[in-house]
Amino acid sequence: MAKFVRVDMATKQVKVEDVPEQYLALGGRALTSQLVADEVPPTCDPLGPFNKLVIAPGLLSGTSAPSSGRLSVGAKSPLTGTIKESNAGGVTSQKLANIHIKAIVIEGKPAEQGFYLLKLNANGAEMMPADDLAGKGTYEVTAICRERFGAKVGVITIGPAGEMLMLSAGVTNNDSEGSSSRYAGRGGLGAVMGSKGLKAIIVDAAKTFDAPVQDVQRFKEAAKKFSQMLLDHPVTGQGLPAYGTNVLMNIINEAGTLPTRNFRFGRFDKASEVSGEKLAEVAIARGGKATHACHPGCVMRCSNAYPMPDGKVCSPVEYETAWGFGPNLEISDLDVVAKLNYICNDVGLDTIEAGCTLGVLMEAGVLSFGDGQAAIAALEEVGQGTPLGRVIASGATNAGKLYGVTRIPAVKGQGIPAYDPRSCKGNGVTYATTTMGADHTAGYAVTANILKVGGFVDPTKAEGQVELSRNLQIATAAVDSTGLCLFVAFAVLDNPEGLPTIVEMLNAQYGLTLTTDDALALGMNVLKVEREFNRQAGFTSADDRLPEFFTIEELSPHNTKFDVKNEDLDKVFDF
Amino acid sequence: MAKFVRVDMATKQVKVEDVPEQYLALGGRALTSQLVADEVPPTCDPLGPFNKLVIAPGLLSGTSAPSSGRLSVGAKSPLTGTIKESNAGGVTSQKLANIHIKAIVIEGKPAEQGFYLLKLNANGAEMMPADDLAGKGTYEVTAICRERFGAKVGVITIGPAGEMLMLSAGVTNNDSEGSSSRYAGRGGLGAVMGSKGLKAIIVDAAKTFDAPVQDVQRFKEAAKKFSQMLLDHPVTGQGLPAYGTNVLMNIINEAGTLPTRNFRFGRFDKASEVSGEKLAEVAIARGGKATHACHPGCVMRCSNAYPMPDGKVCSPVEYETAWGFGPNLEISDLDVVAKLNYICNDVGLDTIEAGCTLGVLMEAGVLSFGDGQAAIAALEEVGQGTPLGRVIASGATNAGKLYGVTRIPAVKGQGIPAYDPRSCKGNGVTYATTTMGADHTAGYAVTANILKVGGFVDPTKAEGQVELSRNLQIATAAVDSTGLCLFVAFAVLDNPEGLPTIVEMLNAQYGLTLTTDDALALGMNVLKVEREFNRQAGFTSADDRLPEFFTIEELSPHNTKFDVKNEDLDKVFDF
Secondary structure, X not given: OOEEEEEEOOXXXXXXXXXXXXXXXXXXXXXXXXXXHHHOOXXXXXXXXXXXXXXXXXXXXXXXXXXXXXXXXXXXXXXXXXXXXXXXXXXXXXXXXXXXXXXXXXXXXXXXXXXXXXXXXXXXXXXXXXXXXXXXOHHHHHHHHHHHHOOOOEEEEOOHHHHOOOOOEOXXXXXXXXXXXXXXXXXXXXXXXXXXXXXXXXXXXXXXXXXXXXXXXXXXXXXXXXXXXXXXXHHHHHHHHHHOHHHHHHHHHHOOOOOEOOOOEOOOOOHHHHOHHHHHHHHHHOOOEEEEOOOOOOXXXXXXXXXXXXXXXXXXXXXXXXXXXXXXXXOOOHHHHHHHHHHHHHHOEOHHHHHHHHHHHXXXXXXXXXXXXXXXXXXXXXXXXXXXXXXXXXXXXXXXXXXXXXXXXXXXXXXXXXXXXXXXXXXXXXXXXXXXXXXXXXXOOHHHHHHOOOOOOOOOOOOOHHHHHHHHHHHHHHHHHHOOOOOHHHHHHOOOOHHHHHHHHHHXXXXXXXXXXXXXXXXXXXXXXXXXXXXXXXXXXXXXXXXXXXXXXXXXXXXXXOOOOHHHHOOOOOO | OOXXXXXXXXXXXXXXXXOOHHHOOOXXXXXXXXXXXXXXXXXXXXXXXXXXXXXEEOOOOOOOOOOOOXXXXXXXXXXXXXXXXXXXXXXHHHHHHHOOEEEEEEEOOOOOOOOEEEEEEOOEEEEEEOOOOOOOOHXXXXXXXXXXXXXOOEEEEOOHHHHOOOOOEOEEEOOOOOOOOEEEOHHHHHHHHHHOOEEEEEEEOOOOOOOOOOOHHHHHHHHHHHHHHHHHOHHHHHHHHHHOHHHHHHHHHHOOOOOEOOOOEOOOOOHHHHOHHHHHHHHHHOOOXXXXXXXXXXXXXXXXXXXXXXXXXXXXXXXXXXXXXXXXXXOOOHHHHHHHHHHHHHHOEXXXXXXXXXXXXXXXXXXXXXXXXXXHHHHHHHHHOOHHHHHHHOHHHHHHHHOOXXXXXXXXXXXXXXXXXXXXXXXXXXXXXXXXXXXXHHOOOHHHHHHOOOOOOOOOOXXXXXXXXXXXXXXXXXXXXXXXXXXXXXXXXXOOOHHHHHHHHHHHHHOOOXXXXXXXXXXXXXXXXXXXXXXXXXXXXXXXXXXOHHHHOOEEOOOEOOOOOHHHHOOOOOO
């Protein structure tokens, strides 16, 4: 029943094929990474004909499993040169699963200019010209497609940044309310889609929760139990549903690991002005939403909808984005933060990378720290394709190199997000070693370092961080394959029934007899496949390091440097 | 007697110290690479405090050995991330040797803004503020310094590009006539010097040919014999002295390996308009020089002085520069080529990289192929530090990445020079595998591929290229350590007495008993040291590859692709 949709953009031919045996038990990141590893030459040009863009729902996506609607997008990254999986909420993962599409594989490269659209429904797949959509922002494209193909379709698209092959362009899809800003933002996958000449994918599916399940009753019970676990945990049941991800702003600031002024300081005195609490207050006062669900069936509802003074709504303003455009730039005006966020969403740019890049350009003196209007004007140049716009969209590493900046917060070419590695050292280990380039989601040690979820490891000390990061990276690779939101980890880490219940859902759905060890083995295998791809692409332990300045500059208020030893970093993948 | 001058730019302290035993037999590239390998952490930030800039005359520099005045500049490259040695003619190598300075080692990094000047003479070394020189072009800086310190001083300096830490900034020094354009251009070593806050080095030496020689008579005889060999060979005795390096333009065009329109074609129908023959005609008509010597005692005299319509003189216009700004951009106006060359010389930018970068930007549609005035206007933005100027100065790879270009002619981040690797495959092997990033001088297979010097290996075939490149890379590393100009290789390759005579000069100068095998062993050791540095810096065989497009696009007129197998490329360093 499950299908691969293969699209050759050189010929515009679409093939719908049965999923080969060896891919049947994979989904989400496990599937995108395995397909990329199997079919993409590791040394190929990420924007050339040999790269492939793979889009896959998770194993549990499209069922009634709570918070299971993550969509994985994979390819060789033009930003990092590594293998890449970036996942997002939104409605398309569930819709794809409900029309039994296990993966979309976009191959080849058109010889001619022009953009196309791929339409998928239960009856098959169809390619059609989309030059009328070219150059348009993601909000407009999504609105046009929902008008043209029905208000309930899911729309996966790129903005002008992706069309212009910009290295930090993302791939987005819409939420239930039609907002197009559920981004697989990291690693420039939007540029890969752009290089293929594919502007949008329409996913037309009547149902959301009816993906095939073998043992319906057993599945239902497990899903209900899992849902209750999420509701019972203080983070997933209270913190996130009250203030969304940006509940972290005050917490991370208090912990002294909020990167401020391009990672100069660990606290920002105006953090509360861009916090989740403040956001909720303003959003509600303006008729927006303090929280809402990014996809149907999510119980955490950690997203939001922030009405801006110009009448438009930025949805969502996530913590990492609020950090990147807020404390990182010494900007404390939430309206400016939301505006920068909105520009990125519309033009199709990763907000974390944009925040890091603007920080680096402020470090270089191109802009001034704290000058929100200048930041807005600069970011608007991305869509215009000016040289400065190109610089901004090229990411922190490239922009920093152009300006001779030595304080570039990035690993393997990808900007470091919202937690300073000198006082959240578990995250530092993850940034340095993950197969993805600096990525907080790849092994979110904020759990044990700051939130005291799943135990406690002193964030200012080197001890214990490698083991913490390793375990989280393995668990994350497994979770990213299920379609479950990573945030379920808060509950799972604190509940011995957590992982067994996920496994129970998988067994009920697929008629399997997996153990929790099998689930962890899946995570380990994903990492091994990804790491081998990177090795063949030319990555070595020399790439598994943080930038020099983190090891020689102390960060206030804890006055710590990153001091996890290189030989210990090299043990992360000893499993 | 021989000294190291060590300058700590953090404290501005200068130490003159005896050369440690293990460095006494090294010079030029062998010395800069060994010092960098011994003292610079391979993974350090090239513009951070741990990199060191090493400047060293060759072993024979400052003697009467003909054409022995090359100056080596080494560091970890900010452009490539590899170890780097770039060498240049000019007067300072000989002058340094005559005040017994074997190497200048510039270390550390100032905490404060500002630029300094280092003055060296027989009595010692002195640091002085040079903020009055900051921002000035190399022509003006050199003129000011020759006025301030005496017309006969040698001036090593960087332009605004180096001050602004631009990744393809070079380090220059002047010729006997005061022109400041003898560039160690490649790899961004000017940015390393800029990062140290060092604007210029004044080398004040009364003598040019009086470096210590142990057996004067024996040396004199060997030098005379070597000089005669150069005069007797058709390339070094006739071709170069008549038309300079740009004598190659028509030859390489005829051979069908002249990269045209950013490496689209192998021939340019207007190549003769920017050829050495044409240059000589125009230069002489305007009162310039078809050829002149870049340093005293050179018998090949392959440089030139080209008077421009604005009254200024561009000296020199080398073949690779004329190619980069000519056929590569489909520009056939020699005055435009000279103007672009002059701008680079003054602002302190590598002309080859600038040519490659403008080609890539034309590929991206930022400029139009053939539009010389637009190219001039764009290149002038480098000195202004505009975003476009920064993009241009960042080199072909970075600029290409910003614009999503897949046809980027570069290896390890450095632009490929004036010989297409698809129809001069020996050079292709060198570009792919040299420790330096794409570099024609590292193993100049044009000799046997095109000029039939040192035998003949069919340039359009894969067979024999690995062995050819390997042997040339070894020999080049040895030659680059002597201070001899690489062009002596034309004569040496065709004359069984060539290498023994170089060894005889070294033995006479240093009282040694080296054999020709020892000389080749020196070359091999240089390569091994460099390659080990790169390995520790994170380079692998995946980096020893040409860009994808050379393997999938045929080049006219021979309609060949680059097809040397990866496993064969990996054998280059099997020695």
